[in-house]
Amino acid sequence: MRTSFKLAASLLATLAALPALAEYPDKPITLVVPFTAGGPTDKVGRDLAEALRKPLGATIIIENVGGVGGTLGANKVAKASPDGYTLLLHHIGIASATALYRTLPYKTLEDFEYLGMVNEVPMTLIGRPDLPANSYADLAKWMAANKGKINLANAGVGSASHLCGLLFQQAVQIDMTTVPYKGTAPAMNDLLGSQVDIMCDQTTNTTGQIESGKVKAFAVMSSKRLTSGALAKLPTADESGLKGFNLTIWHGLYAPKGTPKAVLDKVNTALRAALKDADFQKRQAALGAVIVADGRVAPAEHKKFVEAEINKLGPVIKAAGIYAD
Known part of the structure; x- marks a missing residue:
């Protein structure tokens, strides 16, 4: 019995001497x-x-x-x-x-x-500042008249804007020249500079540009209208004629x-x-x-x-x- 107590005491002393396990997180x-x-x-x-x-x-x-x-x-x-x-x-x-x-x-x-x-x-459909269209109806007419000439920017292959652009082309049944960039920022810069025509991107990246009037805004690509600022004026894709479009x-x-x-x-x-x-x-x-x-x-x-x-x-x-x- 005395030996058992000694072993137990020895084990407890050993465990007490070990460094305590770090609790997550203990570093960045x-x-x-x-x-x-x-x-x-x-x-x-x-x-x-x-x-x-x-x-x-x-x-x-x-x-x-x-x-x-x-x-x-x-x-x-x-x-x-x-x-x-x-x-x-x-x-x-x-x-x-x-x-x-x-x-x-x-x-x-x-x-x-x-x-x-x-x-x-939500995703928004936007265009270069000098695009000759001020509504989605105007844009639809412009796209129909410029088939084969439309440049559609995206943030890179596989990006959210790429996916939205692909689905948009399917919905309107118009093939466009897709221009992939290495990120949303350079794509937006070229849209602002009128190097490309349109882009479909997230409100996280387009809200400021829309509210400042630096880009043309045509529709929100979700099933419900947005409720804040200038975005509240945007019709949904469904309202604009793209029935069932919701992304x-x-x-x-x-x-x-x-x-x-x-x-x-x-x-x-x-x-x-x-x-x-x-x-x-x-x-x-x-x-x-x-x-x-x-x-x-x-x-x-x-x-x-x-x-x-x-x-x-x-x-x-x-x-x-x-x-x-």
């Missing part, structure tokens, strides 16, 4: 945004990083890993150490990429831990597969707090984004939603014979 967290700095997803990422900082108790560092429609950044996170220190903020492209690309370096539904949805962002760009948060459940739970709890942060809500509202406040904030519902989006977008993209590679 990298949030990978798979697009260039200055674009709409980058704006959401930077706002979210600030909102997550307090509930997580850690610095959040944004790392922009642009290229190949967001797949480079997504792959970096899929291959990262599953310790919670490398996270991914991605948009609808994580779902559309499964159809846009013949091969992907990761499995969308298997190689990530789903942490929860963040927001939904919003949603954002979600992800971690590498195998990240410990305790870490996932802590990040999800922090995400829920961030989505209720008054400053974050104000910033998102100013960009026309709608914060997700339903069951999709939960990991399981988030993953279920992404799977449904894959099933919805895949047939449309494949039927059109559209591939990014």
Whole structure:
């Protein structure tokens, strides 16, 4: 018995001497945004990083890993150490990429831990400032008269604006010359400079340009009208004659597969707090984004939603014979 007590005391002394396991997080967290700095997803990422900082108790560092429609950044996170220190903020492209690309370096539904949805962002159809059209009806006439001459900008192959542009061409049944850029910012710069004609992009990137009158705005590509500022005057695509056209760009948060459940739970709890942060809500509202406040904030519902989006977008993209590679 005395020997047993001695062994127990010795074990307790040994455990007491070991350094305490660090509680997550004990160092900065990298949030990978798979697009260039200055674009709409980058704006959401930077706002979210600030909102997550307090509930997580850690610095959040944004790392922009642009290229190949967001797949480079997504792959970096899929291959990262599953310790919670490398996270991914991605948009609808994580779902559309499964159809846009013949091969992907990761499995969308298997190689990530789903942490929860963040927001939904309406798309807007805009044009160069000197485009001879002031309404969607005017634009439709101009497009019909300029078939084969229209330049449609996007933020890169596989981007949200690329997807919207592809679906828009299908809806109007007019082929356009698509001009891919390395991000939304350079695409917008050329639109402002009248180097390209039109672009379909997120309100996170177009609101300021629309409200300042620097671009022509023709429609919001979602099923409901927006309610703020100059955007409230925009008709929906459906109202403009594109019946059933409804596209919003949603954002979600992800971690590498195998990240410990305790870490996932802590990040999800922090995400829920961030989505209720008054400053974050104000910033998102100013960009026309709608914060997700339903069951999709939960990991399981988030993953279920992404799977449904894959099933919805895949047939449309494949039927059109559209591939990014």
